[in-house]
Amino acid sequence: MNQNPSHTEKELLIGVAAGNEEAFSRLVNLYRNKVFSHALTFVKSYEEAEEITQDIFVKVWANRHRLPEVKDFKNYLFILGRNHLVSAIRKKVMDTISNNDEEDIPGTLLLPDTQVEYKETYRHLINGLDRLPPQQKAVFTLSRMENLSHAEIGERLGISKRTVKFHLVQALNFLREYLRYPGLLLIVWLF
Amino acid sequence: MNEQAFKELLDQYITGRLSHENQSTFAMLLEKPEYQAMLEAELERSFMDDEFEGTETAERKARLNTLIFEKIAVKPQGPVHRVHFLRRSWVKITAAAAILLLMGSVAYYSWLKPVKKETVASLGPAANILPGGNKATLTLGDGSVIVLDSAANGAIAQQGNSQIKKTKNGELIYAQTQNSGGPLTTHHSPLAFNTLATPRGGQYQLVLPDGSKVWLNAVSSITYPASFTGTERRVEITGEAYFEVTHNKKMPFVVTANGTNVTVLGTHFNVNAYAYENARRVTLLEGSVKVSQSAIGPASKREQSANNAERSVVLRPGEQAVMAVGHSPLTIDHSPDLEQAVAWKNGKFSFGETADIHSVMNQVADWYNVNVVYKGATNKHISGTISRNVNLGLLLQLLKTTGVADFNVEGKTVEVIMN
Incomplete structure (x- = not known):
């Protein structure tokens, strides 16, 4: 894909190459969420997605002299993070196998057996589920509670498999962010 | 495929x-x-295709910006939104007490370690302030001092019949070397007193010549003979220590801490005698101890006789003797929070329901070797458990989530801004 970077973006890149911090800040604002969302989807770890995002933008700054020659900045961003992503994914898959009793946490948490053990987390998860947009919540619930396949969920809700996948990823990414806060186990008592 | x-x-x-x-x-x-x-x-x-691009929360934006700009050492331009970590839903709650319950696992929260830079309160430098570790000095009978964090592991000194060994786990062991037989031993006084002392940000473990184990918290000390002789095993502490005393009916173990004596035969207990705490506390986990208080201050004779019974108490496991500062009598708390009392030994900070911000920050100051200044006042309480292994930035970030106070770190000084 060879999008032409917009005029403004090209200007930004030249600005960054010249060491202009404001330009860099604007560039980060344009792409930060794209880079992070993508990384979180594939590495499934909030911490690692942060690391990858940080790494990519730090590389952009460190190699800013190259920016004037970059034809497709978005693709350049991808390439800067590619190896990191691939190795993080492989590590994640291997780790999951070595802890083969631990499924995806939200999935496990919905099993009644583990509810006691994870009572706090479970309650927090439910709170998180309630904050999902209705469609995401419906897809997530059907997938995890009723254990339906993507095709079955699509049929049930009248949406495509691809949309099911999108909603599931969004729901998981939201929960990964929501559950990561210490607020997970944070209680306020009023005296 | x-x-x-x-x-x-x-x-x-x-x-x-x-x-x-x-x-x-x-x-x-x-x-x-x-x-x-x-x-x-x-x-x-x-x-x-931006196939999975989701919504970016303000919190995440701020965190990522901090991560990125911290690394390249330039400041993000434009206003940095001051985001209250998870506070949005509680802003309207004026909690008299915020309970922070973090259930230990540092690993789980380790991704919090990068700390937001904010325009008002800055925790940035705090990320570089590391928690304390195994640090202590040992003063021998002749007054010579050994700095334990830099001393090599293995035998480091001989005191009378005891050989002192240092292990790599931050532990000092007094091993009895009876019949060492050399001519030198006769020159040693049998009562060579040694003192193990921890600085701010230090902790240490000690195995006494009788096999009793002592965990020493930060800014604490213990003085003991290099070998126990006579009718009792007597040690003196300042600050806080946890004891696992080996059983010996013939030789009771006596801990003296700032006017409080704890006499035991063999048991597990914690003594907290920090000068800044509003009370000295002896918490018993196993066995039995007698806690007695030396007369403090000029109480009238009548008062003294009235309080006599309270000058000495016997604790049962799970009880805590409390000696408030001043002339207060010795009281027993029958259901103290045991986990909290010995949390430090297990690598955690634990703040009880009555812990005010000052008590919390006193512990923080001792462990991170920082100074604390306060801005404003609050009567809110914080309680909960946090690992002592996290850097100061993360700790403050977590404390901040209670909404009780905000923090600003400059150099080695933490400013506590009451909310």
Whole structure:
């Protein structure tokens, strides 16, 4: 894909190459969420997605002299993070196998057996589920509670498999962010 | 396996629907260059299509900006939104007490370690302030001092019949070397007193010549003879220490801490006698101890006789003797929070329901070797458990989430801004 970077973006890149911090800040604002969302989807770890995002933008700054020659900045961003992503994914898959009793946490948490053990987390998860947009919540619930396949969920809700996948990823990414806060186990008592 | 089947596995992976069987298959495929290429192509396509782009929260934006700009050492331009960590839903709650319950696991929160830079309160430098560790000095009978964190492991000194060994785990062991028989031993006084002292940000473990174990918290000390002789085993402490005393009916173990004596035969207990605490506390976990208080201050004779019974108490396991500062009598708390009392020994900070911000920050100051200044006042309480292994930035970030106070760190000084 060879999008032409917009005029403004090209200007930004030249600005960054010249060491202009404001330009860099604007560039980060344009792409930060794209880079992070993508990384979180594939590495499934909030911490690692942060690391990858940080790494990519730090590389952009460190190699800013190259920016004037970059034809497709978005693709350049991808390439800067590619190896990191691939190795993080492989590590994640291997780790999951070595802890083969631990499924995806939200999935496990919905099993009644583990509810006691994870009572706090479970309650927090439910709170998180309630904050999902209705469609995401419906897809997530059907997938995890009723254990339906993507095709079955699509049929049930009248949406495509691809949309099911999108909603599931969004729901998981939201929960990964929501559950990561210490607020997970944070209680306020009023005296 | 064809490309379509591989993509199906990848979809299952990202949606968390990969079966155990498929997991192994997927892992195997990812070792092969041709499937790695397929993965890379899918990664690229989904990135270029913004296929999974979600909503960015203000919190995340601030965190990522901090991570990025911290690394390249330039400041993000434009207003940095001051985001209250998870506070939004509680802003309207004027909690008299905020309970912070963090259930230990540092690993779980370790991704919090980068700390936001904010325009008002800055925790940035705090991320570099590391928690305390195994640090202490040992003063021998002749007054010579050994700095334990830099001393090599192994035998470091001989005191009378005891050989002093240092292990790599921050532990000092007094081993009895009876019949060492050399002519030198006769020159040693049998009552060579040694003192093990921890600085701010230090802790240490000690195995006494009788096999009793002592855990010494930060800014604490213990003075003991290099070998126990006579009718009792007497040690003196300042600050806080946890004891696991070996049983010896013939030789009771006596701990003196700032006018409080704890006499035991063999047991597990904690003595907290920090000068800044509003009370000295002896918490018993196992066995039995007698806690007695030396007369403090000029109480009238009548008062003294009235309080006589309270000058000495016997604790049962799970009880805590409390000696408030001043002339207060010795009281027993029958159901103290045991976990909290010995949390420090288990690598945690634990603040009880009555812990005010000053008590919390006193512990923080001792462990991170920082100075604390206060701005404003509050009567809110914080309680909960946090690992002592985290850097100061993370600790403050977590404390901040209670909404009780905000923090500003400059150099080694933490400013506590009451909310």
